[in-house]
Amino acid sequence: MRPAGICAILSAVIVAVSLPLQPSTGGDNDAERLTTFHGQSTDLIVGQGVLIGLAILLFIPLLYLLIRSERGRTKRVRGWTVALAFVGPILFSISGFMVAVGLNDVADKFVNQAPAKERQAREQATAAQAQRTAQPQDTTTRTSTSGTTSSAGTTTAATTSTSGTTSTQSTTTTPRTPDQAASKARDDLASNLLDDSGLLQAGSLLRFVGLLALVFAMIYIPLWASRTGLLTRFWGYLGMALGISLLLIPVGIFGLVLWFAAVGLMVARWWPTPLPPAWDEGVAIPWPARGGDLGPPVAERGGDTIEGSGREVSEQPLPENGDAPTEPAETQGQRRKKRKRRK
Numbered sequence: 172m173r174p175a176g177i178c179a180i181l182s183a184v185i186v187a188v189s190l191p192l193q194p195s196t197g198g199d200n201d202a203e204r205l206t207t208f209h210g211q212s213t214d215l216i217v218g219q220g221v222l223i224g225l226a227i228l229l230f231i232p233l234l235y236l237l238i239r240s241e242r243g244r245t246k247r248v249r250g251w252t253v254a255l256a257f258v259g260p261i262l263f264s265i266s267g268f269m270v271a272v273g274l275n276d277v278a279d280k281f282v283n284q285a286p287a288k289e290r291q292a293r294e295q296a297t298a299a300q301a302q303r304t305a306q307p308q309d310t311t312t313r314t315s316t317s318g319t320t321s322s323a324g325t326t327t328a329a330t331t332s333t334s335g336t337t338s339t340q341s342t343t344t345t346p347r348t349p350d351q352a353a354s355k356a357r358d359d360l361a362s363n364l365l366d367d368s369g370l371l372q373a374g375s376l377l378r379f380v381g382l383l384a385l386v387f388a389m390i391y392i393p394l395w396a397s398r399t400g401l402l403t404r405f406w407g408y409l410g411m412a413l414g415i416s417l418l419l420i421p422v423g424i425f426g427l428v429l430w431f432a433a434v435g436l437m438v439a440r441w442w443p444t445p446l447p448p449a450w451d452e453g454v455a456i457p458w459p460a461r462g463g464d465l466g467p468p469v470a471e472r473g474g475d476t477i478e479g480s481g482r483e484v485s486e487q488p489l490p491e492n493g494d495a496p497t498e499p500a501e502t503q504g505q506r507r508k509k510r511k512r513r514k
Contacts, residue, residue: 172438172450175232179435182229185222186428192218201361202281209278220271223424224264227385230431231260234392236438237402241395244455248395255388262381269374277364277371288360289353296352382417389414389427400449400456406434 194211208215234256242248365371390411397407413430416423436442449456 172236173440175236176435176437176439176441178229178232179431180439182226183428183432183435185226185229186425189218189222189226192222194219200358201365202285202357205274205278205281205361205364208274209282212275212278215271215275215278220268224267226428227260227264227267227424231256233431233435233438234260234388237392237396240401240450241392241399243453244399244401244449245395252391255384255391259381259383259385259388262377263385264381266374266378266381269370270378273368273371273374277368280364281361284364285357285360288356292352292356293349296349300349386414386417389417398455398457400447400458402434403447404458406430406437410434 192214194215195207235253238248238253238256242250242253393402393407393410393414396402396410397404402410410427410430413423413427416426420426433442437446440446447456
């Protein structure tokens, strides 16, 4: 119990140490984020890939302790569920390292290829602007005018014939300025490199599978720990809620680390309050129902079973010393009928 608790506490310490080493994820697009990752490659590999993965692996001893203790106290926990203590943390840790290495590789490629792509895009945009400036904006028009003048010197008719060729300009997606072209080229390069990285895609898929396995473990193990009395309802339900938060909140892992640290202090017997009695007794001691303790089941209660039926007693017993019988007292049912008649 104590080594498992110490490992859970160390996981929180490692996460706290890794926080200053976490790379910044700021940026409006993939190009800016990859540039940031390139400048923080050490933080990306060590902080996110190694330290966070090691902290997740330190979840295993405590999860294994809980699931084995649950199996020893109830047969309803199946043997294969022990694997839940290993599958989720191991897959999640490996995938985190793969994603960190993949992002670092993509960031290096982006920084090396981006200047050439930007220069090429600027040159194409400049050439396109020059070509549009050289071409006339209006259609070429050839106009021939012939007129007939009368003998009196008055122009009587004028005939104008216009012939020309109209060039239809197709709509293109080329940016208007070289800066816009360079920015688009950077974004396209970043998207293509991210999509073409096999290591990054494999790591992302493995992380999704590991995340689902870890979430399932954090629902199943704390649930049965609470049912068998190894954890209080508060800590059991809190662990389940933090496990589900991994799917909803990006920083949910930090709340889960704090839960492991607290439970680690409990099993190491360094928590201010003592452990639940199920630990020392070696048997499941479920927490009493919220409606109160109704006692043991009927089959386990001692004493003879009395059979019969109950009804209202309308007659008073006869006196023992020969005294005159008294008037029978009104039963509860008679009093209830009188009150109804008064109403």
